[in-house]
Amino acid sequence: MSDVLSPPTASEPAEAGSQQGPQPLLELRGVSKFFDGLPAVKQLDFAVQRGEIVGIIGPNGAGKTTMIGLISGSLPLSSGQIRYRGLDISRLPPHRRAYLGIARTFQVTQPFKGLSVRENVMIGALFGRRGLTQAAAREAAEAVLERVGLAAKAHFRADQLTVADRKRLELARALALEPELLLLDEVMAGLTPTEVEQAIALMRAIHASGVTVLVIEHVMQAIMGLSQRIMVLHQGNKIAEGPPEQVLADQRVIEAYLGERYAREQQSRLGTVRPVSQKEGKEEQG
Amino acid sequence: MFGSWHKPSTSSTATAEPGAEQRPAQPKPGTRWPWSLLTGLIILALAALIPLSGDAATLHTWTLILMFAALAQSWNFLGGFTGYASFGNVFFFGVGAYSTGLLILAGRPFWLGVLTGAVVAGLLAFLLGLPVLRLRGHYFAIATLGIAEATRELVAIRNLGGSGGEVELPLPALSDTAFYFLFWLLALACFLLTAYLARSKPGYALIAIRESEETAEAMGIPTYWYKIGAFVLSAVPTALAGGLYAYWSTGFDPPTVFDVGISVEMVLLTVLGGAGTLLGPLISAVLFELLSFQFQISGSTFHNSLLGLTIAIVTIFIPQGLVGLVQEFFRPLAPGMSRRQLLVEGVRRVRRAIAANGV
Numbered sequence: 001m002s003d004v005l006s007p008p009t010a011s012e013p014a015e016a017g018s019q020q021g022p023q024p025l026l027e028l029r030g031v032s033k034f035f036d037g038l039p040a041v042k043q044l045d046f047a048v049q050r051g052e053i054v055g056i057i058g059p060n061g062a063g064k065t066t067m068i069g070l071i072s073g074s075l076p077l078s079s080g081q082i083r084y085r086g087l088d089i090s091r092l093p094p095h096r097r098a099y100l101g102i103a104r105t106f107q108v109t110q111p112f113k114g115l116s117v118r119e120n121v122m123i124g125a126l127f128g129r130r131g132l133t134q135a136a137a138r139e140a141a142e143a144v145l146e147r148v149g150l151a152a153k154a155h156f157r158a159d160q161l162t163v164a165d166r167k168r169l170e171l172a173r174a175l176a177l178e179p180e181l182l183l184l185d186e187v188m189a190g191l192t193p194t195e196v197e198q199a200i201a202l203m204r205a206i207h208a209s210g211v212t213v214l215v216i217e218h219v220m221q222a223i224m225g226l227s228q229r230i231m232v233l234h235q236g237n238k239i240a241e242g243p244p245e246q247v248l249a250d251q252r253v254i255e256a257y258l259g260e261r262y263a264r265e266q267q268s269r270l271g272t273v274r275p276v277s278q279k280e281g282k283e284e285q286g
Numbered sequence: 287m288f289g290s291w292h293k294p295s296t297s298s299t300a301t302a303e304p305g306a307e308q309r310p311a312q313p314k315p316g317t318r319w320p321w322s323l324l325t326g327l328i329i330l331a332l333a334a335l336i337p338l339s340g341d342a343a344t345l346h347t348w349t350l351i352l353m354f355a356a357l358a359q360s361w362n363f364l365g366g367f368t369g370y371a372s373f374g375n376v377f378f379f380g381v382g383a384y385s386t387g388l389l390i391l392a393g394r395p396f397w398l399g400v401l402t403g404a405v406v407a408g409l410l411a412f413l414l415g416l417p418v419l420r421l422r423g424h425y426f427a428i429a430t431l432g433i434a435e436a437t438r439e440l441v442a443i444r445n446l447g448g449s450g451g452e453v454e455l456p457l458p459a460l461s462d463t464a465f466y467f468l469f470w471l472l473a474l475a476c477f478l479l480t481a482y483l484a485r486s487k488p489g490y491a492l493i494a495i496r497e498s499e500e501t502a503e504a505m506g507i508p509t510y511w512y513k514i515g516a517f518v519l520s521a522v523p524t525a526l527a528g529g530l531y532a533y534w535s536t537g538f539d540p541p542t543v544f545d546v547g548i549s550v551e552m553v554l555l556t557v558l559g560g561a562g563t564l565l566g567p568l569i570s571a572v573l574f575e576l577l578s579f580q581f582q583i584s585g586s587t588f589h590n591s592l593l594g595l596t597i598a599i600v601t602i603f604i605p606q607g608l609v610g611l612v613q614e615f616f617r618p619l620a621p622g623m624s625r626r627q628l629l630v631e632g633v634r635r636v637r638r639a640i641a642a643n644g645v
């Protein structure tokens with residue numbers, strides 16, 4: 001195993017594919033997370049510049065969802081530091097981070113089941129930094145639902161939705177917060193190819209409107225189509241980072257996904273590599 | 287309530303900024319609310335006529351009904367809306383009773399005692415909530431149960447108010463009718479507070495916590511403080527009821543005002559009526575308390591068994607509660623359905639709900 005433990009220093013992660021901005025929007029410094037002593041994320045250094053759209057890939061159990069949990073605050077850090085807009089947010093509760101503009105979706109969708117789709121989205125605009133009145137929040141919810149293509153089902157109860165629509169609802173709820181940094185945890189799983197195309201277009205639009213986006217996705221079509229930069233996690237370590245083509249051609253990435261022997265056999269077909277574990281969809285969830 | 291579904295839709299094909307008017311009108315959330323509010327107010331208005339009967343026994347029964355209506359509605363703030371089932375809310379009842387009892391014994395007016403009890407209970411709910419509301423589910427239930435039980439023992443051992451915690455009060459200066467209307471006011475206040483919660487921003491926060499606490503946090507809701515707020519909101523009216531009960535009963539002891547049975551009754555009434563609903567606790571307080579008294583009056587030695595059986599049957603077949611079942615019936619499935627379709631769909635859905643839960 002090729003563990004590339006990044007040096008735990010306070011230096012800027014200059015090897016990041018993007019140009020080194022004055023201050024990253026989000027910065028993880030030596031971040032680790034242990035579950036009962038088992039490492040899920042190890043000494044991770046990672047930064048996202050304002051306005052970027054970054055893909056995070058890795059096999060199941062690589063620590064991707066854990067990382068989202070750490071950034072959004074639903075999981076406490078074991079060690080390290082997370083900075084947002086230069087501010088140490090490591091100890092802030094999730095609602096404070098939402099207030100600062102960090103919104104997330106849940107891989108295992110967690111809607112407010114007994115409430116209508118509209119109310120689910122409304123709550124995001126009602127609380128947090130927007131703090132709209134109920135009437136304004138309801139209007140904001142309508143606009144967001146229109147955007148993600150759920151407007152016709154606004155009156156459905158959330159537990160009546162199909163899996164794909166629940167994913168849309170996750171996205172809508174996050175968007176209702178008007179985030180600065182959007183953390184998307186496999187919102188495209190379970191969508192048809194056409195729907196994936198639509199979702200990609202939607203995310204481009206979201207990104208174009210000035211939102212910095214961090215995407216976890218197993219759908220390679222989406223990751224390749226969206227990301228300006230990709231970071232690969234494997235067993236809690238960052239094993240590669242850079243432009244999509246470069247990362248997917250990386251020997252360690254191919255090994256991590258498909259095993260060493262397969263990698264040797266299939267070296268000629270690098271561009272079309274797809275993760276084997278696409279439909280298992282099980283990942284550690286804090 | 288059906289009217290809003292039939293508003294003409296002004297759908298346009300324009301690609302302009304989509305507005306709310308461009309889609310078929312849909313029922314607003316809480317469409318049922320005015321009806322629930324109206325029904326509740328009618329029930330309470332009718333209850334205000336009870337003293338006219340002039341029958342002391344009826345008045346006594348209904349005083350207790352209103353007390354339990356207030357208690358169940360208070361429990362609903364935390365247990366129903368927020369989803370944190372406390373099994374020790376009688377603690378606040380006892381705090382109210384003892385604050386009132388002790389202040390009356392000290393020669394203070396009773397209203398001062400009742401208000402003091404409410405303030406003390408609110409403060410205690412805040413302080414106890416700080417650690418206890420970090421717990422979830424069963425652990426929270428057990429912790430609250432433990433607090434109430436421990437307090438009962440403590441009050442008895444410390445001989446608070448008298449030997450073994452027994453408090454003897456002078457005969458109240460208020461008539462039974464006056465007491466009745468005090469309890470009535472309390473039940474009304476709880477009802478109006480619930481009505482406010484059912485469609486206000488804080489109410490949404492509590493419901494969001496119940497539906498998914500993790501999502502609620504991610505949506506920017508400071509869940510911890512809202513939970514503590516709900517606990518305080520639940521404690522204050524409970525203590526007021528305890529204070530009124532203390533003065534009305536002219537004497538009480540720890541086993542009476544810290545009785546686990548009262549806690550259980552708050553839970554039962556709310557769940558049977560429909561946890562988190564506006565009408566549920568009020569309706570079931572009336573129905574089940576009346577039923578309970580009826581079983582008692584009928585003189586059968588097993589009235590508690592009959593009551594228990596009724597409760598078991600209701601919980602098994604309609605776990606969402608009486609009001610929950612009615613709401614299931616009226617829940618709109620799609621805009622623009624005719625009344626007939628709605629009726630058919632409603633019956634189908636209720637039957638399915640019962641079948642799915644029962645057998």
